[in-house]
Amino acid sequence: MTDPLLPTTNFFAIIVAGGSGSRMKSDVPKQFLLLNGKPILQHTIEQFLAVQLPARPLSSQTTEMTVSAQRSTVSIIVVLPARDIPIWNKLCEEHNFHPDIQTVIGGNSRFQSVRNGLQAIDAPDGLVAVHDGVRPFVTPDIIQAGFETAARTGSAVTCVPVKDSVRVVGADGISRAVDRAQYRLVQTPQTFRLGLFRQAFQSEEQAFFTDCASVVEFAGFPITLIDGAYENIKITTPDDLR
Numbered sequence: 089m090t091d092p093l094l095p096t097t098n099f100f101a102i103i104v105a106g107g108s109g110s111r112m113k114s115d116v117p118k119q120f121l122l123l124n125g126k127p128i129l130q131h132t133i134e135q136f137l138a139v140q141l142p143a144r145p146l147s148s149q150t151t152e153m154t155v156s157a158q159r160s161t162v163s164i165i166v167v168l169p170a171r172d173i174p175i176w177n178k179l180c181e182e183h184n185f186h187p188d189i190q191t192v193i194g195g196n197s198r199f200q201s202v203r204n205g206l207q208a209i210d211a212p213d214g215l216v217a218v219h220d221g222v223r224p225f226v227t228p229d230i231i232q233a234g235f236e237t238a239a240r241t242g243s244a245v246t247c248v249p250v251k252d253s254v255r256v257v258g259a260d261g262i263s264r265a266v267d268r269a270q271y272r273l274v275q276t277p278q279t280f281r282l283g284l285f286r287q288a289f290q291s292e293e294q295a296f297f298t299d300c301a302s303v304v305e306f307a308g309f310p311i312t313l314i315d316g317a318y319e320n321i322k323i324t325t326p327d328d329l330r
């Protein structure tokens with residue numbers, strides 16, 4: 089039987105919101121746009137605040153009988169561009185949202201923003217989930233599943249099967265059908281053991297690092313896929329917002 093307790097109480101989430109949202113073309117950075125009256129980033133953070141993980145402190149004698157008494161929360165690090173921090177602080181005031189989270193300045197790319205977030209974690213070990221600030225429809229269940237799988241295998245990358253037909257377009261412009269069953273659409277959260285994640289982020293940035301899984305894989309670690317959700321969309325263009 090799988091141990092219901094996770095082998096650490098060090099759970100971290102790096103929520104990246106350091107981008108400029110160029111494809112959204114909105115005046116306000118997209119992570120701050122209101123959805124049901126609340127900033128998108130607030131919705132996202134609230135999903136992580138709702139997570140309670142069954143955890144076993146490494147040094148304790150916890151038994152299964154005490155699972156319910158051993159719920160751990162996730163320490164949240166939000167990554168924002170320096171220029172956006174005053175806007176975020178003002179929004180938090182307006183929405184009476186004062187979570188106990190750390191704020192870190194972003195970098196010029198998603199890779200650099202994640203790396204900055206990672207540098208703010210000083211625990212020697214644990215598990216870290218990285219999530220896009222603009223994926224507000226993530227659920228606590230998906231987040232928990234990521235921590236559980238990463239505790240067992242080292243990594244947990246959420247994804248969904250492809251529903252449409254897929255064609256690959258060659259350099260000559262000619263397309264051909266491919267077997268969609270072989271493909272997955274990758275989402276966040278992407279959760280990892282802290283040790284391997286730190287090692288992976290020592291690599292020099294590569295142009296194909298579009299997510300953390302590609303960084304971890306480049307460093308030679310295997311990637312475990314877990315189920316995401318079709319609702320867990322990334323708000324990228326005005327269509328997504330609608």
Ligand SMILES: Nc1ccn([C@@H]2O[C@H](COP(=O)(O)OP(=O)(O)OP(=O)(O)O)[C@@H](O)[C@H]2O)c(=O)n1
Pocket residue numbers: 104105106107108109110111112119167194195196197198201202219220221222223322323324
């Ligand atoms: N330098 C960057 C670039 C992106 N991100 C974050 O990575 C996530 C996914 O990126 P994307 O949707 O591409 O956001 P933007 O980079 O803001 O959008 P665009 O590419 O349209 O400019 C977002 O939460 C974004 O804020 C980040 O933290 N730092």
Ligand SMILES: C[C@](O)(CO)[C@H](O)COP(=O)(O)O
Pocket residue numbers: 198220274275276298299300322324
């Ligand atoms: C991390 C990600 O959301 C997984 O699908 C995606 O790769 C981000 O890509 P973007 O180019 O930063 O939008």
